[in-house]
Amino acid sequence: MNGTNRMADEKEREFLRQYQPEEYAPISITVDAIVVGVAKDTADNYRKLDRQSLNILLVKREHYPYKGCYSLPGGFVGEKETLEDTLKRVLSDKTGLSDIYSEQLYTFGSVERDPRMRIVSCAYISLVDISRTSITGAQWFGIEDICNMELAFDHNQMIEEALKRLRGKINYTDIVFHMMPAEFTISELQEVYELILGKKLLPAAFRRTIGEKLEDTGKMTSNVGHRPSRIFRYKEPPQDR
Amino acid sequence: MNGTNRMADEKEREFLRQYQPEEYAPISITVDAIVVGVAKDTADNYRKLDRQSLNILLVKREHYPYKGCYSLPGGFVGEKETLEDTLKRVLSDKTGLSDIYSEQLYTFGSVERDPRMRIVSCAYISLVDISRTSITGAQWFGIEDICNMELAFDHNQMIEEALKRLRGKINYTDIVFHMMPAEFTISELQEVYELILGKKLLPAAFRRTIGEKLEDTGKMTSNVGHRPSRIFRYKEPPQDR
DNA sequence: CTAATAGTGTCTATTAGACAGTATGTT
DNA sequence: AACATACTGTCTAATAGACACTATTAG
Numbered sequence: 138m139n140g141t142n143r144m145a146d147e148k149e150r151e152f153l154r155q156y157q158p159e160e161y162a163p164i165s166i167t168v169d170a171i172v173v174g175v176a177k178d179t180a181d182n183y184r185k186l187d188r189q190s191l192n193i194l195l196v197k198r199e200h201y202p203y204k205g206c207y208s209l210p211g212g213f214v215g216e217k218e219t220l221e222d223t224l225k226r227v228l229s230d231k232t233g234l235s236d237i238y239s240e241q242l243y244t245f246g247s248v249e250r251d252p253r254m255r256i257v258s259c260a261y262i263s264l265v266d267i268s269r270t271s272i273t274g275a276q277w278f279g280i281e282d283i284c285n286m287e288l289a290f291d292h293n294q295m296i297e298e299a300l301k302r303l304r305g306k307i308n309y310t311d312i313v314f315h316m317m318p319a320e321f322t323i324s325e326l327q328e329v330y331e332l333i334l335g336k337k338l339l340p341a342a343f344r345r346t347i348g349e350k351l352e353d354t355g356k357m358t359s360n361v362g363h364r365p366s367r368i369f370r371y372k373e374p375p376q377d378r
Numbered sequence: 379m380n381g382t383n384r385m386a387d388e389k390e391r392e393f394l395r396q397y398q399p400e401e402y403a404p405i406s407i408t409v410d411a412i413v414v415g416v417a418k419d420t421a422d423n424y425r426k427l428d429r430q431s432l433n434i435l436l437v438k439r440e441h442y443p444y445k446g447c448y449s450l451p452g453g454f455v456g457e458k459e460t461l462e463d464t465l466k467r468v469l470s471d472k473t474g475l476s477d478i479y480s481e482q483l484y485t486f487g488s489v490e491r492d493p494r495m496r497i498v499s500c501a502y503i504s505l506v507d508i509s510r511t512s513i514t515g516a517q518w519f520g521i522e523d524i525c526n527m528e529l530a531f532d533h534n535q536m537i538e539e540a541l542k543r544l545r546g547k548i549n550y551t552d553i554v555f556h557m558m559p560a561e562f563t564i565s566e567l568q569e570v571y572e573l574i575l576g577k578k579l580l581p582a583a584f585r586r587t588i589g590e591k592l593e594d595t596g597k598m599t600s601n602v603g604h605r606p607s608r609i610f611r612y613k614e615p616p617q618d619r
Numbered sequence: 620c621t622a623a624t625a626g627t628g629t630c631t632a633t634t635a636g637a638c639a640g641t642a643t644g645t646t
Numbered sequence: 647a648a649c650a651t652a653c654t655g656t657c658t659a660a661t662a663g664a665c666a667c668t669a670t671t672a673g
Contacts, residue, residue, distance in 0.1 A: 148442070164455060166405055166487075166498055183672075184623050201389065214405060216496050220487035244485045244500050246407075246461035255457050257407055259485050259498075324624075342662060344626075363623040364670035425645075425650050565652075583635060585653075604650040605643040 167258045168223040169211035171299040172232060174267040175316045175329055176277060184362035189328050192277040193296060196231055202252045203289035210275055224261050233273035238315040239263040243298050250291050262299045264315035303333050311350065314371045320354055322366040323347065408499045409464040410452035412540040413473060415508040416557045416570055417518060425603035430569050433518040434537060437472050443493045444530035451516055465502050474514035479556040480504040484539050491532050503540045505556035544574050552591065555612045561595055563607040564588065
């Protein structure tokens, strides 16, 4: 019921011809990507399993400001680019990644967050299976290490928010599977849940609930120094909502 | 462990002096507010209760583009303004509201969303108790009506997202209470839950779970044409996470 | 055999769903 | 009395937590 005739009438077209964008505040917009993946850190003991850890992709800044510091991969939004387009371009140029699961996280707009000028940044969280992707130009860092690093701009805070988002969504969505390899054991999957939630889970309960989403590949692990484990795959297309 | 001496060294200061913001894409940023409240629509029958509805604040656009159309209250982010500052200013100027609960919703960045120029908009959702606030310059519309209206820009889509956010958070936070009057009956509260979730709830179960968060005022409703109801208030400061 | 992990069975506690049944105002 | 809503009780189903117990491999 829009009586106010959309399809821009003559007066509106005239207004748009006169419009001077330059009069408005010179604020730029960037997109930053928090790319999260799970790495395996080989165990010290032949009996033990490889421990996993949450990792995030960082790039070393080659220009001022924060030259030499690590930062999240990011870049300016072009005039004819959507936020998602910018994200894709940034991921491709700065990390070599394409076609990975991403969702918008939060927009950071404090006035002094960039020393150059006023820049508002829209942060995205992306999840990847490290084993299926190769990275160029960026480097994986464990979140433990990142906590002790001072990243450029407000990027430490962005990572904080990303981890909160993961914790918040893990129990009612299937987002974790974006970070898992094609095939995995239930113990490996459980460890990832534990890393994100920051607490131990009960194996029996975990198997019960997660079991419905998994499909047995028929394969087993071998040479693990203890009882071998069934290998599973994710049954359905991930549920992200 | 930031070896790269923050506190901008001489070279970095030099870089910043030379920096020309004008070279970058002329994109503007706006903030739009989806202000949600619960209205009471008086019943037709003396025996029946007033039915409630979800309402959203809209303003009539006085300038091009979309002159004469309704839109969400919004405005440009100033060069020295955080997103939250802009939100406060916009709410105050266009609706007369201040000190209301707000959270960032989503940033909309499609290229053609504004005919004037490239404008990225950061949308916030705000929740108010209609009975405690008076509005100036804006007007309440029921969501049913809004579904049949064509709002300016992508504002219909923003409202869609806002309602999704409410549905998503209502069961694990106490956000509803931001929309409730100081005192209310459990039936009224249940109706608001039902409006947001779009389905009927079982009274017994609802009372059980919500009861813990409420405190009896000792008062009762009167002249309602049927059994009177206890009147409650919210016990604790709202949990928003 | 032992260390280390895999996997099952079962009891209990908590919570949600269903629904009948009782209570109490106004006209 | 009858209408409309308020409120309680209780049975059942589903789910999560706890934990003991059994199974299986490499060395």
